[in-house]
Amino acid sequence: MNQLQRISFAPSGLAGADIFNTGPSTDLVNRAKAKSVGLLIQHKSGDTGAGTIVAKAASNAAGDNAEAIECKVRVASSGNQFGPVANVTTSGYSFPAGSSPKQVLLIIDKNPADKPFVFFDTTETVDSPVVADTCLVLGDLAWLTDTQLDCLS
Secondary structure (H helix, E strand, C coil), rough: CCCHHHHHEEEEECCCCCCCCCCECCCCCCCCCCCEEEEEEEECCCCCCCEEEEEEEEECCCCCCEEEEEEEEEEECCCCCCCCCEEEECEEEEEEECCCCCCEEEEECCCCCCEEEEEEEEEEECCCCCEEEEEEEEECCCCCCCCCCCCCC
């Protein structure tokens, strides 16, 4: 199996024009189908806005009984050079105002057994647009077929 068969990408559901505006959440992902779920953020512009991103686990695809969970983060302050993996508590990752970081990858690799659906929830902490491209990164897929299956339900 080559490496590209072990990873897939999906839209995050966050609006690129201002990823923290109105406190949106990403789409939910069923971890029974993807063993790790990441949120990749490519910061484009908006150097005064800031927000917090919290990983959460839920009982079902509707997001019921959601609770904050720990996750991991890697940050590239400039270019494509990511720093070391760091742990993120249930309080979430604080995305700072300013032109750095350029890229952030948050990764969920465990969740409570009774809450198989995971997602990322955002809160705007400084009201100013943060323009970014975002996508969900689905790793170690539980299904490897020629037919594309839906991890979001």
